[in-house]
Amino acid sequence: MRQIIKIAWRNVWRNKLRSFIVIASMILGLWSGLFSASMMSALNNQRINSAIKSQLSHLQIHHPSFQDNYDIKYQINSLNEVLEALDENKKVASYSSRIVLSGMASTARGATGVKLIGADHINEKNITDIHSHIVKGTYFSGSTSRQAVIGQELAEKLKLDIKKSIYLTFVNENGLQERLKLKVVGIFKSGNSMFDGSHMFAKKDYLDKIFGKKDIIHEVALVSNDINQVKELKDELLVAFPDNEIELWSEISPELGYANEMLSFFLYIFMTIILIALSFGIINTMLMAVLERKRELGVLMSVGLNKSKIFLMIAFETLFISIVSVPLGVLISYITISYFGDVGIDLSIVEEGLEQFGMGARLYTELYLDYYINITLLTFLLTFISSLFPARRALKLEPAVAVRSI
Amino acid sequence: MNVIETKNLKKIYSQGEIKVNALNDVSINFKQGEFTAIVGPSGSGKTTFLNTLGGLDKPTFGNVMIDNLDITKLKANKIIDFRLRNIGFVFQSYNLIPVLTAKENIEFIMLMQGYSKEKRNKRALELLDAVGLSKESKRRPGQLSGGQQQRVAVARALASKPKFILADEPTANLDSSSTKNLLDIMYDLNRKEKMTFIFSTHDQRVIDRAKRVITLEDGKILSDKIT
Ligand SMILES: Nc1ncnc2c1ncn2[C@@H]1O[C@H](COP(=O)(O)OP(=O)(O)O)[C@@H](O)[C@H]1O
Numbered sequence: 001m002r003q004i005i006k007i008a009w010r011n012v013w014r015n016k017l018r019s020f021i022v023i024a025s026m027i028l029g030l031w032s033g034l035f036s037a038s039m040m041s042a043l044n045n046q047r048i049n050s051a052i053k054s055q056l057s058h059l060q061i062h063h064p065s066f067q068d069n070y071d072i073k074y075q076i077n078s079l080n081e082v083l084e085a086l087d088e089n090k091k092v093a094s095y096s097s098r099i100v101l102s103g104m105a106s107t108a109r110g111a112t113g114v115k116l117i118g119a120d121h122i123n124e125k126n127i128t129d130i131h132s133h134i135v136k137g138t139y140f141s142g143s144t145s146r147q148a149v150i151g152q153e154l155a156e157k158l159k160l161d162i163k164k165s166i167y168l169t170f171v172n173e174n175g176l177q178e179r180l181k182l183k184v185v186g187i188f189k190s191g192n193s194m195f196d197g198s199h200m201f202a203k204k205d206y207l208d209k210i211f212g213k214k215d216i217i218h219e220v221a222l223v224s225n226d227i228n229q230v231k232e233l234k235d236e237l238l239v240a241f242p243d244n245e246i247e248l249w250s251e252i253s254p255e256l257g258y259a260n261e262m263l264s265f266f267l268y269i270f271m272t273i274i275l276i277a278l279s280f281g282i283i284n285t286m287l288m289a290v291l292e293r294k295r296e297l298g299v300l301m302s303v304g305l306n307k308s309k310i311f312l313m314i315a316f317e318t319l320f321i322s323i324v325s326v327p328l329g330v331l332i333s334y335i336t337i338s339y340f341g342d343v344g345i346d347l348s349i350v351e352e353g354l355e356q357f358g359m360g361a362r363l364y365t366e367l368y369l370d371y372y373i374n375i376t377l378l379t380f381l382l383t384f385i386s387s388l389f390p391a392r393r394a395l396k397l398e399p400a401v402a403v404r405s406i
Numbered sequence: 407m408n409v410i411e412t413k414n415l416k417k418i419y420s421q422g423e424i425k426v427n428a429l430n431d432v433s434i435n436f437k438q439g440e441f442t443a444i445v446g447p448s449g450s451g452k453t454t455f456l457n458t459l460g461g462l463d464k465p466t467f468g469n470v471m472i473d474n475l476d477i478t479k480l481k482a483n484k485i486i487d488f489r490l491r492n493i494g495f496v497f498q499s500y501n502l503i504p505v506l507t508a509k510e511n512i513e514f515i516m517l518m519q520g521y522s523k524e525k526r527n528k529r530a531l532e533l534l535d536a537v538g539l540s541k542e543s544k545r546r547p548g549q550l551s552g553g554q555q556q557r558v559a560v561a562r563a564l565a566s567k568p569k570f571i572l573a574d575e576p577t578a579n580l581d582s583s584s585t586k587n588l589l590d591i592m593y594d595l596n597r598k599e600k601m602t603f604i605f606s607t608h609d610q611r612v613i614d615r616a617k618r619v620i621t622l623e624d625g626k627i628l629s630d631k632i633t
């Protein structure tokens with residue numbers, strides 16, 4: 001066996017140019033596949049991260065009925081206990097308790113449906129990054145209470161600018177329409193135009209004053225120290241507060257979570273196709289290598305190499321090609337993906353198109369370790385399968401015929 | 407004592423409509439220690455005959471008995487194993503594994519037979535010495551001349567301690583001095599170690615060295631002379 005492996009290994013290097021070409025194409029194929037996968041994965045993660053940072057946070061708590069139609073009366077159950085639990089839980093980095101009003105925003109120039117988020121604007125900075133996306137004006141300032149920070153698309157729809165007034169009409173606890181008048185102090189652009197067209201922020205103190213009490217809270221949004229702990233955190237909270245609705249970001253925005261799953265599925269399909277194409281290249285090359293060595297293989301059979309040894313020898317030759325190229329291909333991919341993961345790839349040419357999906361102008365490539373490992377295994381599996389074809393072909397050689405053919 | 411006995415060997419190749427009688431009723435025996443040339447013009451059936459004797463090819467009719475075992479009845483994998491232990495082959499060319507050195511080529515056969523490392527090493531060196539290639543032991547076939555390659559092939563054929571060696575035109579690609587050299591070595595091995603050689607050739611100088619000359623024509627034995 002060791003001798004067979006030794007011969008197979010040396011055979012790989014007999015036709016150096018050919019082996020080099022096959023190995024290079026394997027490396028290139030793996031690299032281009034993994035690198036594109038890392039770009040797609042980065043685009044997706046960027047979209048998710050930007051959604052998490054500007055809107056979703058990691059976890060949100062609501063009254064179970066609140067999200068049905070944002071009825072103001074559905075406030076979080078056992079609020080004080082919930083907040084206490086959050087204060088004590090080590091997985092919680094910070095949280096923001098919000099009043100959420102759904103209503104109609106209007107100006108003299110138009111009207112549109114919006115969600116007004118009333119939060120402690122200082123604390124809110126720990127949860128969402130709207131404050132760092134202000135394109136005009138400021139993210140609240142001074143002590144005046146009727147301030148509003150609105151999305152850029154919303155400003156455009158209503159022809160609003162800073163220092164202008166905006167009215168919000170909503171249904172109050174008694175089922176009556178009520179109207180707030182706010183003054184725009186800042187306009188933000190989160191990168192997601194859908195969000196920016198339907199959201200505005202106000203100071204919670206002001207809303208508290210309007211409602212005459214401090215404990216109206218519809219929504220607690222929280223950020224964990226580690227996004228991987230959030231699922232656990234949710235389960236803990238659910239046990240403690242079964243009468244509230246507690247949702248992960250992927251549940252609040254199922255299309256994002258779904259896109260995430262779809263993508264990883266798609267990436268495997270994508271890689272499999274590339275690898276199958278590469279396998280055909282290997283099979284073809286190795287078949288050639290077998291056919292042009294008919295005579296030599298015939299002699300080997302004549303002097304006592306049985307079929308299983310011939311089979312092994314050819315199979316090993318094929319496997320060696322992938323044993324050389326897979327680690328190299330994966331390593332080169334890893335290095336380039338890490339490099340562009342640090343410095344990023346400039347996407348400014350296509351920025352306009354991506355922006356409305358919440359993607360930034362620089363792409364930082366990234367790929368999960370799982371994916372590297374699975375693709376490596378998949379490649380070995382496929383090359384193992386490919387190695388069977390040339391080896392089987394070698395078995396079909398008849399020694400008497402093979403030794404005659406030149 | 408007969409090492410090989412053939413009975414009514416026939417080999418018919420059919421190429422579409424045309425049938426070729428490559429061997430036509432060949433019955434002949436070979437004794438231990440022979441040094442026999444199979445001669446005849448191209449296409450007379452020499453290769454077919456040697457391949458059939460060595461079990462590379464199955465006859466259409468007839469039997470090949472080696473030490474009273476009918477090898478035409480052996481299954482494919484059995485015959486390979488039988489060859490490994492009983493028959494040495496030397497072909498016209500491409501005899502050696504190109505990626506192994508001369509010594510490794512010789513040891514390879516013994517490795518297949520399960521010899522220990524020390525035994526392999528000792529015997530390979532002995533055989534290289536016997537064919538006059540001790541200095542070339544570490545060279546690969548590509549770095550050896552045609553004559554040297556054939557001598558390694560003979561050494562390798564001997565390595566498995568076969569009952570006989572079949573050589574199909576072993577000198578066809580060699581110049582006259584290499585031819586003489588190879589024949590000297592084969593002749594010596596025949597004389598000293600009683601190794602049986604059956605080789606085909608159409609080189610008169612090779613024929614002159616043989617102790618028995620069997621002439622084939624159109625797959626039939628035309629003459630069988632002991633000199
Ligand atoms: N595989 C084959 N198919 C058909 N005919 C063959 C085959 N091998 C040999 N022959 C024919 O058998 C005859 C004997 O061939 P061969 O044994 O090679 O002769 P030699 O070795 O004396 O030149 C020739 O006529 C040759 O054409």
Ligand SMILES: [Mg+2]
Pocket residue numbers: 452453454
């Ligand atoms: Mg011939």
